[in-house]
Amino acid sequence: MTETFYDVLRRQGITRRSFLKFCSLTATSLGLGSAAAPKIAYALENKPRTPVIWLHGLECTCCSESFIRSAHPLTKDVVLSMLSLDYDDTLMAAAGHQAEAIIEEVKKKYKGNYILAVEGNPPLNEDGMFCIHGGRPFVEILKETAADAKAIISWGSCASWGCVQAAKPNPS
Ligand code: SF4
Structure with a gap:
């Protein structure tokens, strides 16, 4: 099975807390607002890498x-x-x-x-x-x-x- 981005990040020692922080920062820097952060997290956790x-x-x-x-x-x-x-x-x-x-x-x-x-x-x-x-x-x-x-x-x-x-x- 193809790993997701989240799997790879976790394997590299990134904590769950840092991952969620990254999703919030990404949502904010893209101008999507804080409501987009959970959606970004969900996508990174579930979609296989291309x-x-x-x-x-x-x-x-x-x-x-x-x-x-x-x-x-x-x-x-x-x-x-x-x-x-x-x-x-x-x-x-x-x-x-x-x-x-x-x-x-x-x-x-x-x-x-x-x-x-x-x-x-x-x-x-x-x-x-x-x-x-x-x-x-x-x-x-x-x-x-x-x-x-x-x-x-x-x-x-x-x-x-x-x-x-x-x-x-x-x-x-
Ligand atoms: S000739 Fe140039 S374009 Fe072609 S494979 Fe070599 S480096 Fe790449």
Whole structure:
């Protein structure tokens, strides 16, 4: 089961009192009034953190290299506390069929409610054969995963406009 924000905060040693103080301050600083504090607390206690699937197409992977070296916030805090990074084949321990099964599980369990982050691009020449993901063209995986995503983030130049893989005379 995906942890809630509250579970993560408690695991990190934040007291219930500090948590409620945080909810009150958040409600006030957003201009929502004190009546919103219990609603914020309820949401943080009950809603699972947003699951993220992070796919990799053709790329040099330096976008990930930049990400894992970030300091404000630290990558560990983003991955373990703020989001639920459920799939990233560069960072995760699972591989092969075990990793593929995680994508399917997130798609099914959080249909319409997960974020898809894409680093790298899906090459389109030769029916996408220049980038194979789990035995299939990456473009197919990307389309299937994008279909039920809540939001899609194109991470870096490769994902946004093709970068070196789209430059002539690259065949991909
Ligand atoms: S946009 Fe592409 S080439 Fe540039 S750092 Fe990211 S993965 Fe590497």
